[in-house]
Amino acid sequence: xxxxxxxxxxxxxxxxxxxxxxxxxxxxxxxxxxxxxxxxxxxxxxxxxxxxxxxxxxxxxxxxxxxxxxxxxxxxxxxxxxxxxxxxxxxxxxxxxxxxxxxxxxxxxxxxxxxxxxxxxxxxxxxxxxxxxxxxxxxxxxxxxxxxxxxxxxxxxxxxxxxxxxxxxxxxxxxxxxxxxxxxxxxxxxxxxxxxxxxxxxxxxxxxxxxxxxxxxxxxxxxxxxxxxxxxxxxxxxxxxxxxxxxxxxxxxxxxxxxxxxxxxxxxxxxxxxxxxxxxxxxxxxxxxxxxxxxxxxxxxxxxxxxxxxxxxxxxxxxxxxxxxxxxxxx
Amino acid sequence: xxxxxxxxxxxxxxxxxxxxxxxxxxxxxxxxxxxxxxxxxxxxxxxxxxxxxxxxxxxxxxxxxxxxxxxxxxxxxxxxxxxxxxxxxxxxxxxxxxxxxxxxxxxxxxxxxxxxxxxxxxxxxxxxxxxxxxxxxxxxxxxxxxxxxxxxxxxxxxxxxxxxxxxxxxxxxxxxxxxxxxxxxxxxxxxxxxxxxxxxxxxxxxxxxxxxxxxxxxxxxxxxxxxxxxxxxxxxxxxxxxxxxxxxxxxxxxxxxxxxxxxxxxxxxxxxxxxxxxxxxxxxxxxxxxxxxxxxxxxxxxxxxxxxxxxxxxxxxx
Amino acid sequence: xxxxxxxxxxxxxxxxxxxxxxxxxxxxxxxxxxxxxxxxxxxxxxxxxxxxxxxxxxxxxxxxxxxxxxxxxxxxxxxxxxxxxxxxxxxxxxxxxxxxxxxxxxxxxxxxxxxxxxxxxxxxxxxxxxxxxxxxxxxxxxxxxxxxxxxxxxxxxxxxxxxxxxxxxxxxxxxxxxxxxxxxxxxxxxxxxxxxxxxxxxxxxxxxxxxxxxxxxxxxxxxxxxxxxxxxxxxxxxxxxxxxxxxxxxxxxxxxxxxxxxxxxxxxxxxxxxxxxxxxxxxxxxxxxxxxxxxxxxxxxxxxxxxxxxxxxxxxxxxxxxxxxxxxxxxxxxxxxxxxxxx
Numbered sequence: 001x002x003x004x005x006x007x008x009x010x011x012x013x014x015x016x017x018x019x020x021x022x023x024x025x026x027x028x029x030x031x032x033x034x035x036x037x038x039x040x041x042x043x044x045x046x047x048x049x050x051x052x053x054x055x056x057x058x059x060x061x062x063x064x065x066x067x068x069x070x071x072x073x074x075x076x077x078x079x080x081x082x083x084x085x086x087x088x089x090x091x092x093x094x095x096x097x098x099x100x101x102x103x104x105x106x107x108x109x110x111x112x113x114x115x116x117x118x119x120x121x122x123x124x125x126x127x128x129x130x131x132x133x134x135x136x137x138x139x140x141x142x143x144x145x146x147x148x149x150x151x152x153x154x155x156x157x158x159x160x161x162x163x164x165x166x167x168x169x170x171x172x173x174x175x176x177x178x179x180x181x182x183x184x185x186x187x188x189x190x191x192x193x194x195x196x197x198x199x200x201x202x203x204x205x206x207x208x209x210x211x212x213x214x215x216x217x218x219x220x221x222x223x224x225x226x227x228x229x230x231x232x233x234x235x236x237x238x239x240x241x242x243x244x245x246x247x248x249x250x251x252x253x254x255x256x257x258x259x260x261x262x263x264x265x266x267x268x269x270x271x272x273x274x275x276x277x278x279x280x281x282x283x284x285x286x287x288x289x290x291x292x293x294x295x296x297x298x299x300x301x302x303x304x305x306x307x308x309x310x311x312x313x314x315x316x317x318x319x320x321x322x323x324x325x326x327x328x329x330x331x
Numbered sequence: 332x333x334x335x336x337x338x339x340x341x342x343x344x345x346x347x348x349x350x351x352x353x354x355x356x357x358x359x360x361x362x363x364x365x366x367x368x369x370x371x372x373x374x375x376x377x378x379x380x381x382x383x384x385x386x387x388x389x390x391x392x393x394x395x396x397x398x399x400x401x402x403x404x405x406x407x408x409x410x411x412x413x414x415x416x417x418x419x420x421x422x423x424x425x426x427x428x429x430x431x432x433x434x435x436x437x438x439x440x441x442x443x444x445x446x447x448x449x450x451x452x453x454x455x456x457x458x459x460x461x462x463x464x465x466x467x468x469x470x471x472x473x474x475x476x477x478x479x480x481x482x483x484x485x486x487x488x489x490x491x492x493x494x495x496x497x498x499x500x501x502x503x504x505x506x507x508x509x510x511x512x513x514x515x516x517x518x519x520x521x522x523x524x525x526x527x528x529x530x531x532x533x534x535x536x537x538x539x540x541x542x543x544x545x546x547x548x549x550x551x552x553x554x555x556x557x558x559x560x561x562x563x564x565x566x567x568x569x570x571x572x573x574x575x576x577x578x579x580x581x582x583x584x585x586x587x588x589x590x591x592x593x594x595x596x597x598x599x600x601x602x603x604x605x606x607x608x609x610x611x612x613x614x615x616x617x618x619x620x621x622x623x624x625x626x627x628x629x630x631x632x633x634x635x636x637x638x639x640x641x642x643x644x645x646x647x648x649x
Numbered sequence: 650x651x652x653x654x655x656x657x658x659x660x661x662x663x664x665x666x667x668x669x670x671x672x673x674x675x676x677x678x679x680x681x682x683x684x685x686x687x688x689x690x691x692x693x694x695x696x697x698x699x700x701x702x703x704x705x706x707x708x709x710x711x712x713x714x715x716x717x718x719x720x721x722x723x724x725x726x727x728x729x730x731x732x733x734x735x736x737x738x739x740x741x742x743x744x745x746x747x748x749x750x751x752x753x754x755x756x757x758x759x760x761x762x763x764x765x766x767x768x769x770x771x772x773x774x775x776x777x778x779x780x781x782x783x784x785x786x787x788x789x790x791x792x793x794x795x796x797x798x799x800x801x802x803x804x805x806x807x808x809x810x811x812x813x814x815x816x817x818x819x820x821x822x823x824x825x826x827x828x829x830x831x832x833x834x835x836x837x838x839x840x841x842x843x844x845x846x847x848x849x850x851x852x853x854x855x856x857x858x859x860x861x862x863x864x865x866x867x868x869x870x871x872x873x874x875x876x877x878x879x880x881x882x883x884x885x886x887x888x889x890x891x892x893x894x895x896x897x898x899x900x901x902x903x904x905x906x907x908x909x910x911x912x913x914x915x916x917x918x919x920x921x922x923x924x925x926x927x928x929x930x931x932x933x934x935x936x937x938x939x940x941x942x943x944x945x946x947x948x949x950x951x952x953x954x955x956x957x958x959x960x961x962x963x964x965x966x967x968x969x970x971x972x973x974x975x976x977x978x979x980x981x982x983x984x985x986x987x988x989x990x991x992x
Contacts, residue, residue: 314457
């Protein structure tokens with residue numbers, strides 16, 4: 001909770017000290033990112049080409065958009081590991097509308113609506129059902145994947161019209177739409193997280209639930225909205241995904257949930273809640289994209305990807321704990 | 332006080348009795364759908380499929396009672412399978428390879444416990460990380476390949492019979508007995524419940540929390556390794572993806588059996604019933620001709636319903 | 650407190666019983682299994698397992714299988730795991746055995762992993778077979794092959810050579826580096842290049858793991874890193890559309906040739922956009938159809954040992970060996986003929 005007040009403090013005290021900057025939760029990840037980019041550029045100068053950088057950002061756009069929302073869920077002390085199957089289901093909904101009605105707005109609405117519905121189920125089960133979020137989202141991960149298989153009967157959705165694919169492959173002034181959407185949503189989340197009542201409540205609920213309850217905060221509503229937000233963002237991401245891939249497979253999104261949590265945690269948001277920011281989620285997503293891209297450029301076989309991801313998660317949470325002990329944080 | 336104890340005892344009996352009732356109901360339904368379901372051969376064959384999940388569920392029960400969780404058991408299984416198969420293919424004699432696999436399983440569990448106890452990290456995110464790490468190591472070290480030319484006697488673990496009874500079922504029964512004794516008759520078992528009920532209070536009463544947790548996660552690692560050897564022997568192939576997705580079934584069985592995900596309660600009997608119910612459901616559905624695409628959905632819903640009921644009625648108890 | 654104990658019992662029993670009832674109702678529509686193993690009263694039962702369910706290729710073979718089952722008046726069970734994992738298939742085979750199938754035929758994710766289960770089926774008197782991807786030969790009675798590895802590998806290379814003047818360096822995107830049929834095709838492709846197109850060579854082989862987005866990203870990254878690649882082979886039904894999509898997104902249609910193995914339904918948009926001129930496959934509908942005919946012949950005991958085998962509307966198909974039936978030569982699809990097929 002002390003972190004949530006930090007921005008205001010910073011403005012008041014005359015200038016930003018380096019130490020205070022380094023205390024921000026995103027600091028280690030950002031430093032790591034800069035170091036990594038430098039290292040990869042030295043190893044292969046094709047890394048720093050605009051085309052490659054833009055491609056990295058585009059490839060993590062889906063991951064980043066979802067991570068921005070899951071970040072809020074983790075901040076308020078819960079977790080969501082159903083996002084992979086949710087992406088598939090939203091893509092199926094959006095794809096079905098796209099192939100029958102065309103356009104961009106209707107498929108987008110379909111995807112967002114489906115996501116919001118799934119997110120609402122998650123939120124309902126966690127708040128009213130009082131089931132721990134790890135179990136709810138684990139069950140939903142499998143149940144939703146089953147729904148996808150049942151609804152599609154195993155057939156892919158192909159032939160997505162070009163106007164629907166705009167968010168995936170369209171460009172504006174040379175910048176791809178996925179990147180634009182990602183950065184736009186990032187700015188929105190930064191504003192919401194710091195300046196909206198809900199955003200500040202998320203920190204409070206995650207930082208110390210009991211205190212938040214005594215303070216009279218609407219804990220259930222705060223958490224419920226966080227899960228619905230995940231659904232909405234997954235819906236948006238599904239249209240980006242569909243645009244980039246051109247068709248919807250039955251296993252769309254499989255394994256994504258792990259990368260999303262990894263991005264949030266690696267970027268600096270604490271898994272116990274109350275500490276972190278949208279910047280952490282974005283940094284984490286970009287970091288993962290850079291690492292995976294870098295691995296390919298270095299010729300590391302793809303089968304080692306999961307090991308790298310797992311190792312990074314452990315490294316990130318360990319560093320966070322060690323950092324807090326060294327710096328002497330009370331949080 | 333004694334009236335309350337009597338009622339509490341009845342409540343505890345209630346949960347297991349309800350589960351037993353559900354199991355019987357399921358068996359009846361499955362038999363109606365397929366008369367051959369109730370034949371001894373079919374039942375015994377069904378038992379071969381749930382031993383691996385059952386062994387892991389035993390360890391998971393204790394972990395969940397302490398309020399922790401272990402999402403890495405499935406990946407650990409794949410890692411052990413690869414360790415056994417590929418060290419054998421590299422030239423290690425098979426008995427040593429199997430021993431090596433067991434060591435790897437325990438080491439993996441110990442690895443989890445280090446992060447959880449010494450660094451005080453939340454088991455959820457630690458085992459999420461090791462879920463990816465172990466799986467990735469298994470894929471990478473095996474190069475996504477498989478080892479299949481084991482000597483004939485290796486099939487013994489997963490495919491042998493003692494009379495009409497599958498060998499691994501006997502092993503499972505022994506394991507259930509051992510863990511049950513540990514949990515309900517030893518001070519170690521009392522420590523486990525104490526940690527789950529209130530870790531701070533347990534620490535003040537002198538419970539060696541760190542040692543207990545290390546033992547729990549490492550012990551689960553051993554159970555996972557045993558399950559891995561049986562599974563590998565049953566399908567006669569060592570592959571990295573052997574255990575993928577099994578953690579859902581394991582956690583579902585424990586939760587279905589009555590353990591609270593917040594810790595403090597749970598029994599071996601309940602877990603065993605949970606394992607049996609899920610196995611009956613899975614096997615019965617396939618025998619009845621229900622396409623496997625329904626299974627994912629049903630399992631996910633089952634987990635949600637089971638936990639909901641657990642927590643809903645736990646609240647009304649208080 | 651007394652009341653809540655009883656309430657606990659009653660309500661939780663009711664809810665769990667309701668769950669059981671809902672689940673049971675899923676199975677009510679299915680006919681219960683009957684008869685002994687391998688023949689007996691009632692229609693013959695053929696149990697057929699794809700590598701996995703949920704991809705268009707295996708949906709197509711299911712259609713063919715159902716067509717044959719109807720013509721022959723046999724009962725067909727077509728089911729497989731939801732992921733392409735041999736361990737899951739092995740368990741399902743054992744469950745098929747319990748279902749008293751007359752014949753079990755499987756498209757194997759791993760030829761050796763399924764051997765014990767298939768052997769068990771054989772010992773139970775069930776006719777055993779494989780289709781699309783073989784199991785270890787001593788674990789099954791017969792293999793229904795869609796096309797020889799050689800025919801497939803050669804055809805794919807020939808199609809590419811047409812478009813690239815028989816020269817250049819190529820990327821191959823495959824499924825996994827260890828899937829036996831993919832490994833075999835690669836070997837034949839290399840041989841064809843060596844003997845007929847010495848100026849063609851395979852520069853790199855990347856696994857796309859049956860993930861469409863991954864295939865797209867791999868191809869895009871590779872083409873960016875190796876701009877004078879002459880063409881891309883996508884040798885699985887997921888890798889090829891991925892490669893085509895990548896080439897299209899990079900604006901390289903016509904400059905980088907793309908071909909490989911996939912289904913018409915997935916490739917139609919790319920034939921229209923010009924990213925792909927021709928691609929190769931066989932007819933999975935026919936393959937499924939043939940597999941059921943063979944399984945039925947096994948049950949009835951009149952499977953020939955050599956020469957040709959009469960299979961309904963397919964006419965006479967060749968027997969490559971006593972235990973191998975061949976569907977036929979691979980099919981080459983292009984804009985001209987793609988509309989004749991709807992799988």
